[in-house]
Every structure is written in C-alpha cells, then in structure tokens.
Amino acid sequence: MIRKNRKNAKTHTGAVAKERLKLMIDAQRQRLDDETLDRIRQEIGAIITKYVDIEPENVEIKIILKDYKSQEICEIKRETHVETV
C-alpha cells in the first residue's frame, strides 16, 4: 500500500515538465524586444503630443500589460513629471 502510494506520487512528472516548458517557451517567444518597445513608445508619445500641448520629452509613459501570458510588466519612462490626459 505504502509502496503503491509512493509510486503514484512519482508518476507523470513528465507532464509537469511539459507544462513548465510550455510556459517558459511561450514567455520567451512573446517577450517584447527593444525595437518594438521603442516603436510603441514613439507612437504613444506622438498621440499624446497630438492632443496635449506638451513637448515629447516631458511625457512619461508607463505600460502595464495585465493580461499578458508571461505576466511581464513593461515600463517606459520619460524624465520629468507625469502629465495626465
């Protein structure tokens, strides 16, 4: 009985490995590279300066991707203070 239980606890660790790998690999593939981040930063900055009378260098942009698979938080910061739209 004891032996059987121990055996059960050990089985299917392969499935655990697969699940972990899937998460790791997905996260890696979806990570935003610097180039894309730069583009996002530029485009959002352009939109803000279009509606608000402010110099681009005075805008601070912070992006938090809540529903992101890898749960990664990307921050984009510009110096000086925040201007709310």
Added chain:
Amino acid sequence: MGEVITFTSGKGGVGKTTTTANVGVGLSLLDKKVVLVDTDIGLRNLDVVMGLENRILYNLVDVLTGRCRVRQALIRDRRYPNLSIIPSSCSNESKGKLNEKQMKALLDDLREEFDYILIDSPAGIDEGFRLATFDADRIIVVTTPQIAAIHDADCVLQLLHREKKTEPFLLINCVRRHMVRDGNMLDVPDICELLDAKLIGVVLEDEEVIICQNHGEPVMGRHTASEECYRNIARRLSGEELEIPNYMRRQSIFSRILLRNTARKQV
C-alpha cells in the same frame, strides 16, 4: 561539392560529440567521404571519443592561423577508410583571434574533397557557436528529454530562426524508454510539439555508448539500441526517405530477435 552539417545544442553534455562521431562513422559506412571537425577550441573531445588522441600533429587552430596546410591536420581513421578528423586545440590562447573568413576558406577547401563535413560545435551561443554555424548548409540542434536541455534548444532554435539562414533540424538524444513509459520523461511527440524544428532522428539511451568510448571506439557496428538510431540518421542525412520509427511501440521478444538477426545479416 560537400555538405557542411553542424551539430549544436546550447546546453553542454547532451551528446553533440558522440552524435557527430557516430553519425560520421555511419555516413562513412555508406561509402561517403566524411571529415569530422571539432570546433570546441580549448576543450577538444572528438579525437578522444574516436580514440585518435595519440595521432594529433596539427589542429584546427594551426590550420586557421596558417601554421600548417589542411592536409597536415587531417587524421585518417584507419578503421574507416572514408573517415578523417580535424581535432581542436588544447589551449584556448587563440580564442578570439579566429574569424569567419578563415573558417570559410577551410570549409570551402573541405567541400572540394569530402561529401560531408560534420562540425562538432561547442556548447553555448557565443563566438564558438557562431564559428561553427555561420557557413553550415544544415544545422542539427541536439537535445535530450531533460527540461534544461529542451529550454536551451528552444533558445538556439529561436536564434537560428531569427537569422533565417538554414532551416534547423532537431535530434533527440538519450531517450529512456522505461521512463517515458512511466510518464516520467517527456516523449518525442511532446518535445516536437514544444520545439519549432523538423525532427531528423531519435537516439535511445544506451550504456554501450559509454563502454565503447572507454576504448575510444564509436558504437557503430555493435548491434545495440543506439547503433540502429545513428545508422538511420546517417541514412536520412544522405538523402534517403526513412520514417522515424515509434520507439515506444511495445516489441515482442519474437520481433526483437528477428530484428537483431536481420541487423546482423546486413553487416
């Protein structure tokens, strides 16, 4: 015009050198002219695995830096008339001094003379990896069913996909059938589902590989589990359309004996 095939992995210890040696011998037994090139500068292994460590006069670094001619660094394997190797060097003082131009010149020379040039890449994804892969006609990423090896294989594959030079292939080494059966090891289809590359072959875990290497011999010609796997990979590389068998299929004692006998007859 010969074909350059590079075996790489990201993680160390997954069997790049063993695979290069055995697939190389497999190709030479198919009457192809083969040269194995060890590019792991400072940590030479290929000559040790092949049992040719006492016959080294010149090495890869000597050729690349022009200290000797290609012919002088080639070691002919007396057991397999079609097979030669170019060993790597023991010291790493030349590391960083080698460039892609020198390597390309060597590979073009070897392409003239050999049908297959198999490169044993060092582990990792820096300089040595670049030197081993930049001019390859085919790149084979070796992995084992272990989580860290698969993770690193994915990193290497992503890197290769980004460069888009050649389509990389996947080779899964050291598959332990009893562990897969118990659900404690990732099976071949699981790994293929996770990784983005075409499968070129599967090699079963085999103690005979270690026993043979103790003598400095490849496992080819030994009639063991892995020998058939290496032979199949060599045949696939030489252009034969050969299905990858399902190694998890339960084999009866009768079919096992039958297989063994036919394998013997072929040799």
